[in-house]
Amino acid sequence: MPADDAHLGESWALSPDSRRPLPELIEQKLREQIIGGALKAGDRLPTEPELARMLDVARSSLRTALQRLQLQGIVEVRRGLGWYVRRTDLAAIEEHLEGRLAAKRFSDTNLLEVRIALETTAASLAAVRAGDGELDELAKLNRRYQRAPVDDQQEVIESDEEFHLALIRASHNELLEEMYQALVPGLQDCKRHAHPSREVHNRSANEHEQVIWFLRRRDEVGAKSAMTTHLLGLYNDLATDEAEPRATLSTYVGVHDEPMWPRPPRTT
Known part of the structure; x- marks a missing residue:
């Protein structure tokens, strides 16, 4: 089921760290929502236009962040349906090659x-x-x-x-x-x-x-x-x-x- 805005938490403001690329800040915010329990395995994320509006970012930067999370196995895209949370065990994910690449190790x-x-x-x-x-x-x-x-x-x-x-x-x-x-x-x-x-x-x-x-x-x-x-x-x-x-x-x-x-x- 789609997660509603209230369930996703109150603050979607990105960290004001100008030294880090914007997609990395977006990825961090999505990770925080998952770690905090606002997003659970099987939840559908808001649509890309909705997420871009909530985060106040361009869709191109959002898509890059989602691709990084996809490579880590955290989210997945289902054709015609949108983005879904795939798993929430982030510590285990980063031991895989995809996670290490996306985490830039x-x-x-x-x-x-x-x-x-x-x-x-x-x-x-x-x-x-x-x-x-x-x-x-x-x-x-x-x-x-x-x-x-x-x-x-x-x-x-x-x-x-x-x-x-x-x-x-x-x-x-x-x-x-x-x-x-x-x-x-x-x-x-x-x-x-x-x-x-x-x-x-x-x-x-x-x-x-x-x-x-x-x-x-x-x-x-x-x-x-x-x-x-x-x-x-x-x-x-x-x-x-x-x-x-x-x-x-x-x-x-x-x-x-x-x-x-x-x-x-x-x-x-």
């Missing part, structure tokens, strides 16, 4: 390195498996990204992730897509700490175009190489773990680019 560097592995593989698969309509959609999504104002951080992040998620789906590998989806909230968080210039934004859009160019030619090696170059640029812009040496790009016989992961220094 891995560094930005870890997340980006796994993204490189998944998305470069997806690019090579998409070159072989994607339909022409999917490639047209990728081009359309990149045009949206190109038009995004640099000072509109939310639009830049969302349009970029729409492009990359469409590429993942074009690989036609459901497991790869599910693994990538588990990374998305953490990846969005690390991007929010970055402040890209127009030059960096244009470079990224041009690299998207390079990937599409190889995909249209059904060149899986070229598509993987172009995606590797693109993601390693982002990796070096966004990775935050200064204790870990950074990857560089290694080119083999001029046709195949791969990340070159640095070896840790030897200890005596």
Whole structure:
């Protein structure tokens, strides 16, 4: 049954912590409602427009928070019915990989390195498996990204992730897509700490175009190489773990680019 507003508690005011991303504050508020017993397993949440109004936030930020909770197994979406509380044992949930990812217990560097592995593989698969309509959609999504104002951080992040998620789906590998989806909230968080210039934004859009160019030619090696170059640029812009040496790009016989992961220094 839907939980009414009175049952959900009196205060939906978010914590005034300007240092934390808005979706993280929304996630915290929803967790508080669950921990406090206002939301129980099986309860249906208010609709997204209602929740956005109650929290006084944009639906895009609310949806990101709900996706984070979904990855942790706390809520679930039922097609045509809405969002429901799935379970309330939050301590046990966070021991699972999905919970640890959503709780951001891995560094930005870890997340980006796994993204490189998944998305470069997806690019090579998409070159072989994607339909022409999917490639047209990728081009359309990149045009949206190109038009995004640099000072509109939310639009830049969302349009970029729409492009990359469409590429993942074009690989036609459901497991790869599910693994990538588990990374998305953490990846969005690390991007929010970055402040890209127009030059960096244009470079990224041009690299998207390079990937599409190889995909249209059904060149899986070229598509993987172009995606590797693109993601390693982002990796070096966004990775935050200064204790870990950074990857560089290694080119083999001029046709195949791969990340070159640095070896840790030897200890005596």
